[in-house]
Each structure stands twice: as C-alpha cells, then as structure tokens.
Amino acid sequence: MPKMKTKSSCKKRFKVTATGRVLAGQAGKRHGMIKRSNKFLRNARGTTTLCAADEKIIKSMMPYAR
Numbered sequence: 001m002p003k004m005k006t007k008s009s010c011k012k013r014f015k016v017t018a019t020g021r022v023l024a025g026q027a028g029k030r031h032g033m034i035k036r037s038n039k040f041l042r043n044a045r046g047t048t049t050l051c052a053a054d055e056k057i058i059k060s061m062m063p064y065a066r
Contacts, residue, residue, distance in 0.1 A: 007062065011065075016065040022054070023050075028040070029044050
C-alpha cells in the first residue's frame with residue numbers, strides 16, 4: 001500500500017495539538033485595520049482552535065498529523 005499524501009496547503013497553515021485539536025491563524029488581519037475595532041484586533045492576535053466541523057475536514061487532508 002503506498003503512502004498517503006498530505007495536502008501541502010494544510011501542512012503550511014495548520015498545526016495539530018497533543019490533544020488532537022487543530023490550531024489556525026486568526027482570520028481578518030491582512031488589510032483594512034482602520035475600519036476594525038481595537039477590541040477585534042486585540043482578540044484576533046495569535047492563533048485559534050477550529051470548530052469540530054472544520055477540524056474534521058483538515059484532519060482528512062493531514063492523515064499523519066494525529
């Protein structure tokens with residue numbers, strides 16, 4: 001049986017934690033910071049964990065990251 005391939009886009013963007021959750025960068029911080037509130041910018045720092053539905057999609061694309 002050949003090895004399964006990992007999606008290159010997923011391995012660059014996501015990381016799986018020890019408990020199996022998926023970490024991703026916060027969305028909405030590429031441009032247009034002037035129109036965003038300070039509260040939004042503060043809360044969008046760092047990374048966030050994905051919801052269960054999105055996690056399932058990402059994990060199917062990363063077969064060895066479990």
